[in-house]
Amino acid sequence: MLSQVKEEEFNSYYSTYISKAEHADIAEGLGVERKEFVTFVESIPEEKWSYAYAENKWTIAEVLQHIIDTERIFAYRALRFARQDKTPLAGFEQDDYVPNSNANQYSKHELISDFIGARNNSIALFKSFTDDMLLHIGEASGSPMSARAAGYILQGHQKHHLQVIKERYL
Template identity: 70%
Template sequence: MLAQLNEGEFHPYYGAYISKAKHIDVVKGLHHGKKEFVDFVNSIPQEKFTYAYADEKWTIAEVLQHLIDAERVFAYRALRFARNDKTSLMGFEQDDYVPNSNANNYSKEELIADFEAVRNSSITLFKSFTNEMLLRVGEASSSAMSTRAVGYVLAGHQAHHFEVLKERYL
C-alpha cells in the first residue's frame, strides 16, 4: 500500500495507518470499512460499551466516537486539498474531543447510524474526486498530505482501532 503513495504525500506518522488499509481503491476500502464497522460493533454487547481496560483510557464507545470525529476532520481536509485550497490547516486535539463527545450515553444503534452517515458522506466525497484531485497535496498539522492519502488514513485508522479494541477490550 505504501508503495503506491509517493514521498511527500503524508507524514511518516500516518504510515502505520496507511499500511493497514486493505484495498488499493480508496472508495472500495471505505465501503469495506463501513460493513466491517457495522458487523464489528453489532458483535459487541451493549453493556461493554462503557468499559475501559484501564484508568484514563477511553471506553469502547469513546473509541468508536473518536473514529467518527476523526473521519469528519479528515474528510474536511480531503475536500480542502482536492479543491486546491493551499491554506495550512491546524491539527485537532483528539484528547479534548473525547471527554466532550457524550459517547458513553449513545446506544450501539446511534453510534452505528452516526458512523454510517459520516462514512456514506466520505464515500460520496471520494467518488467525486478526479485522479488529479486525488493527487493534490495540502497541508495539515504542519505536514503535507495528498487527498488520496487521507482516504487510506481513514481506512487504516479504523483498522488500527479495531485491532486495539480486540486486543485490549474484548
C-alpha cells in the first residue's frame, strides 16, 4: 500500500512495514492477516514458545507480545489522528516493553487469545473510520503519521514478524 500513502503521511522508517501491507481496505486486511497469523502461530509447538535464536534475542512468546503491544499503540495513534487530536504523541521503546511484558509466563493459548482480542478491536476501529478520517494526520515520535498509515503499518508489522519467526526461529 506504499503507493497509496503519501510520504508526508509517515516517517520513512515505516516504509518497510507499509510496503508489506497487501490490502487497500485496512479493516479487511487486518481480518485476513489475523486469520493467517493465528493459523500459523497455532502450529508452533508449545516448547518453541520460549526459544530465542540467539542470546539477547526475544523468544517467540515475546515476539507475539511485541506484536500485541504494537497493535494497541498504533490503533491508539490511529484513533487520536482520526479524531483530529493534534497533541504530539511520544514514541515507545520496544526494547523496554518486552522485558516488562512477562510474555514467557503466558501460555501459547493465552497469547493467541490476547492477539485476537487486540486485532478484533483494531478491525472494529478501522471499520468505524470514514475515508476522510483515515487521511487525518497527527504527530507520533516527532514525525507526522496519518490514521491510514498507522493501519498499513499494523498489517506490515505483523507480516514482518511472521517472516522473522519463519526464518530465524523454526
